[in-house]
Amino acid sequence: MRTKGYAVHKAGTPLTPWTFERRSPRPDDVVLEVLYSGICHSDLHQVDNDWGFAQFPMVPGHEIVGRVIEVGSAVKKFKVGDAGAVGCMVDSCQHCDQCRKGKEQFCREGMVPTYAGNDRIDGSLTQGGYSRHIVVREEFVCTVPEGMDLSRTAPVLCAGITTWSPLRALKVGPGSRVGVVGMGGLGHMAAKLALALGATVTMISRGEAKRKAALDIGVDHYLVSSDADAMSVMANSLDVIIDTVPVRHDMDPYISLLDVEGTLAIVGAVGEWEEVNGNGVMFGNRSIRGSMIGGIAETQEVIDFCARMNILPECRIIRPDEINNAFNTLKTLDTPYRFVIDMALIESESH
Numbered sequence: 001m002r003t004k005g006y007a008v009h010k011a012g013t014p015l016t017p018w019t020f021e022r023r024s025p026r027p028d029d030v031v032l033e034v035l036y037s038g039i040c041h042s043d044l045h046q047v048d049n050d051w052g053f054a055q056f057p058m059v060p061g062h063e064i065v066g067r068v069i070e071v072g073s074a075v076k077k078f079k080v081g082d083a084g085a086v087g088c089m090v091d092s093c094q095h096c097d098q099c100r101k102g103k104e105q106f107c108r109e110g111m112v113p114t115y116a117g118n119d120r121i122d123g124s125l126t127q128g129g130y131s132r133h134i135v136v137r138e139e140f141v142c143t144v145p146e147g148m149d150l151s152r153t154a155p156v157l158c159a160g161i162t163t164w165s166p167l168r169a170l171k172v173g174p175g176s177r178v179g180v181v182g183m184g185g186l187g188h189m190a191a192k193l194a195l196a197l198g199a200t201v202t203m204i205s206r207g208e209a210k211r212k213a214a215l216d217i218g219v220d221h222y223l224v225s226s227d228a229d230a231m232s233v234m235a236n237s238l239d240v241i242i243d244t245v246p247v248r249h250d251m252d253p254y255i256s257l258l259d260v261e262g263t264l265a266i267v268g269a270v271g272e273w274e275e276v277n278g279n280g281v282m283f284g285n286r287s288i289r290g291s292m293i294g295g296i297a298e299t300q301e302v303i304d305f306c307a308r309m310n311i312l313p314e315c316r317i318i319r320p321d322e323i324n325n326a327f328n329t330l331k332t333l334d335t336p337y338r339f340v341i342d343m344a345l346i347e348s349e350s351h
Contacts, residue, residue: 004346005059005131011049014324022135030141031070037129038063038154039339041246055116061129062088062114063154075138083144087157088293090136091120102295142300145307152312155338163190164302165294166265170240174198179241183210185338186244196309213336244268255280263287315340
């Protein structure tokens, strides 16, 4: 099917309007008319090919919410008119041990990313949510509870699940002491979710600029990581730290904040780490662990939790022709909200 989107055709160049062909829907496919698509920091890495595996032309976007406009003959979960949401992947083998455990992101045959990947059946290049339509296998489309604000739901599909998964894995709940490094798109969601789970939350940021925004979402404490005295006072005070910083940085100061048997969970795509002082980990039985998004069932779980608890990301809604400006902002500033593109407006743009 023919659709409109915004694509980058060469690494490091701006996104431009692009009309392209989606693959034909199959019996188990759902076709969504995309209403909103969030901008994730990983989109910036991908369009610049920072990780070395990007494929072009590329339509980014893996935080997608839309309305079902067509369903295949084998689809059971959706009907035309339903709201649907798509995250970071659109297919997997569905039969390996990881898929059977609900961890499709670790599919032994390789999950298919929402964009810059290859379709499992025909090998065609997958294209993401910065577009008017998307075709996705039913199993990889999540339902959106009635009444949920669709314009603010999209970031839950990445920022939400990326922070929810380690919080659940580390059994965060009432009495837990959680630190969040970085008051950005991921960080503010980590804080909201941890608070809703009953934890005491400390937001950790480099300076004072984010203090008001952090306190406004309800965090209990705000810690400036560049203040050595304040960091010293908070030593050994946290059970879990969710590190959302998306660039290489020194983790040792955060490890020192962990109490005995505390865990630092890395969810920002940092690439190579700074050298870590092993003594800070060993003396205290502390752990460093990674966490990469979450499976489809877990993604549905966080969507439902957000609907039930009325937790939504802080968002700034933009037009499609403002995407490049948003990218430039994210490259230079750590914003305390998520940019979300109103994809319906692409219809009124003159290309």
